[in-house]
Amino acid sequence: MEVDEMETRMPELQESRKRVKTKKRTEPYEERDDDENMSDSPCGSVPSTTETPGKETQLEDGSDSLSVIKKAVVVLTRLPEYKISALRPPTPQQFYSEDDSKTAKHAKNDTTRNNNNNNNEPGPIIISSAFAHCSNETTKVRPNLPEEELKVDMMVLARKRSMRWQRGKIVDIVTREDGRLKYKVSFEEKGKSLVSGHHIAFDTTPKLEQLYVGARVVVRCQDNKFRFRPGVLSELPSRKNRLRFLVFLDDHTPVYVGLPLFHLVCRPQENVVDDIPDSPHKSFMMQYLKDWPYPHLTQYRVGQALNVELNGSQQRCEVQVVDCSIMQVIFLESQQKEWIHRGSMRLEHMARFLEMKAEERNGDSD
Incomplete structure (x- = not known):
């Protein structure tokens, strides 16, 4: 009787398995409607058509649970580039764009070819990179702000000699026949001078909204806090x-x-380089401000040997420190150390590069 009972149940079990298998084959089509609805969402996910082994095992084993098992779907959403950059720690390579890399590649080929004709010493990469990421970091336009009034008894910094400014007090304001104003300054360390407005700087700390690349400034000397030297603001703070x-x-x-x-100069000239004495540096500043925010920079590493102009001749140096746009070199013969800009025309590699660019421009004009 037990055998007959088993034989009776076998057809029922086979029929049940047929029904289960039939339902399994139709499930992908039933789930596709749900997945297609998901594909219309902003996530843009792709529906998966791979059966999960777990579901097939349960059905083939005749499990009592015939409910549809939902498959887990991983949704990938691409972040905007600015969010990716913010999450990524800053690296030197991050500071240069794809265009900069192309410029660097061409410049490297040019400088290497140039050096192969000399002493077979590889030259550095020369790049022209966008220097900043925000518009307020790249501006070289003077802000349209009201001028601060200059008054008698006002403490200022004034020019005593070309590279020496000192703190003093305005004791008189003189109007010339042509309408120009002159300011008589009595210096704290003794002596008086009659100077123009572009030879006077405010004694107060400037405000950020007043600053721009190309601003005329004076900088306090490190070795003497009572003396200042004139210059041009050439980079605003950035990463x-x-x-x-x-x-x-x-x-x-x-x-x-x-x-x-x-400190900011009170009444700077319209063209800031007009206040710089005639020299190679004046030509350099004219080109620098013209190129900004894409200044030419050489890429050197610590310990690299190079030639730098000193007292009219190229002398052998070694890179000691690289600090952003500047580097410290030591002259091997005299052991003198000096900070120099990585785009300075005193660098032999940069001088050759600029000569090559000038020849290209002359060739194009012909």
Whole structure:
């Protein structure tokens, strides 16, 4: 009797399995409607058509649970580029765009080819990179702000010699026949001078909204807090320079400074380079401001040997420190150390590069 009972149940079990298999084959079509609705969502996910082994095992084993098992779907959403950049830690390579890499590649080929004709020493990469990421970091237009009034008894910084400014007090304001104003300044350290408005700087710390690339400033000397040297503001704070100001002094020395260490000239000339004495540095500043915010920069590494102009001749140096746009070199013969801009025309590689660019421009004009 037990055998007959088993034989009776076998057809029922086979029939049940047929029904289960039939339902399994139709499930992908039933689930496709749900997946198609998901594909219309902003996530843009792609529906999966792969059967999960777990569901097939349960059905083939004759499990009592015949309910549809929902498959897990991983939805990938692409973040905007600015969010990716914000999450990524800053690296030197991040500071240069794809266009900069192309410029660097061409410049590397040019400088390497140029050096192969000399002493077979590889030259550095020369790039022209967008220096900042925000418009207020790249501006070189003077803000349209009201001028601060200059008064008698006002403390100022005034020019005593070309590279020496000192603190003093305005004791008189003289109007010339042509209408120009002159300011008589009595210096704290003794002596008086009659100077123009572009040879006077405010004694107060400038406000950020007053600053721009190309502003005429004076910087306090590190070795003497009572003396100041004139220069041109050449970089505003950004990620690239670790949130500092770069100033080119009139003797071509580049310095990174904080806001309290420099002061704005009161009445700068329309063309800031007109106040720089005639020199190679004046030509450099004209080209620098013209190229900004895409200045030419050489890429050197610590320990690399190079030639730098000193006292009219190229002398052998070694890179000691690289700090953003400037580097410290040591002259091997005299052991003298000096900070120099990585785009300075005193660098032999940069001088060759600029000559090559000038030849290209002359060739195109012909």
